[in-house]
Amino acid sequence: MADGSTILIVLESHEGTLRNTAFESFAAGRELAEATGGELVALAIGSGISDAAGELGSYGADRVLVADAPELSAITVDGYSAVIDKAIEQVSPGVILTAGTTAGRDVLSFLAGRHELAHLPDCTQLRVDGSELLARRPVYGNKMMTEVRSSLDKCVLATLHTGAFKAPEPDSSKSAPVESLDVSFADGDIRVTITGLESSAGQAADLTSADIVVIGGRGLGSEENYKLVQDLAEALGGAAGATRAVTDLGWRPHYEQVGQTGQKIAPKLYLGVGVSGAVQHTVGMVGSENITAINRDSAAPIFKMADFGLVGDLEEIVPKLIERIKAKKGS
């Protein structure tokens, strides 16, 4: 079938494990396939992932392609784009979707450049509108939204905003044929050499396992004020972390960062102190059970998602809050 009705979803893996965010593309892909009347083809890329790929029918794929090669253990633009090109030859997709991870965005932007195609990045909603693909996406630092569209006459690439689509529960009664893509790499095909990874996972075990997490953002105003975050976390019996703005400023180590390129947390209580709620941060904490925030700016996006929010001066509020919590706990 080369009529462009096929929806191809690309699933990335890291060190032999398909990423959790990859499964979110099944939700978006299935909806588009219903609209085009085409097949939903899942392409799993990595090293040692063939077994996991065998299960992808249960998530709703009609057909599964697997590219399993040692060179694909780590994600590279050259490696992944070569594989996706093979899949394009094989299934002539009308739309290619992948999770909007750092790698997913790099790879689809690169392919869009190579084939002169449209790339709709960071989509929070996606649908077929007549002969076009229509996507809603945040722009201007998540302060505003817009709708972007591109004709489906040519293949359209789209990356999904993390957390915007819910991964389906697997249904073991469903299965799909699995085919291996024949991929091989010669010396020099992958033009970067990955030499190491300073993992942020182990060092932040406290943060990712805690029931209560207090996060400090740029609104703290100074490195000294991070003490307020630590004291508040201690009073609540939880862990303390930071946004990327704070780790970039060097106030806190990188492994304490919560967000797209940091830790993913889903505690019972999230409390953001001086956190504005930029998307790069909120994708790392959106699964929290109760979201609360203290911020001077009542227009901060974090209040839109907060279950409870205090607008005001954190230097004034936090010490009083610590005092009251200590008093409650002591009583």
Next chain:
Amino acid sequence: MKIVVLVKEVPDPNALRLDPRTGQLQPGTPTVANEYDLYGMEAAVALREAGHEAEIVVATLGSGRDPVNRCLAMGADRAVAIDDSSLTDGDSLATSKVLAAFLKDEGFDLLFLGQESSDSATGDIGPRLAAMLDLPVVSNLIGCDFDGSKLTLKREIEDGHQTLEVTPPAILCALSGLPDPRSPSLKGIMASRKKQTDVKTGSDIGVDAAPESIVSWGDLFIEEQESQGTIVESEDVDEAVDQFVAFLEEKRLI
């Protein structure tokens, strides 16, 4: 070595106001140099200061001169402004075609640009240029060392900090984890006034007609997520704190 740095003029991210009647930013919104681009500029200057002989060329697509002037004051040797109103409103495909034409003409060993611009935030340009110029691209850059033949780079990705090596020519997309861009010194500003800015039109770089855009943008809007929660904005801090504590108790969090 020749280093090209791309810098874009963007609406000031701290002064954004939507005009709901037009679905556009309010007219007269001030502009600034895209922040991530300046981190790329700083990385270029730092390479030269580390002892690598380099010519640094800063380039922009658009009519604004402040971003290139700032980069000249930071240490760029000369500037190119592709200033052609028929080329400035393209999508990322059209924009990357214009930039690729310029870069083929100009040539470089290293190209720095920001990971994304703060306005459209597609993050498309670096990887698109890499594909069009058939070069390696390294995104989300937070560290950059050069030993004279290969670059040792650090990136920030989902799994932590990745280190990798690549041999120029290459395209590097800068993130704010790199060293902060320096403020132009008075001496730098004075020196920049003597530096040259070449103004080019499309035909100067071999782009005779504006490349076609295939992605169209709708109006801007603010998504009304009605907050489900309780937002307390009170003069009385004690009362506000009491309400917060009551919420925590109700949810059995303390």
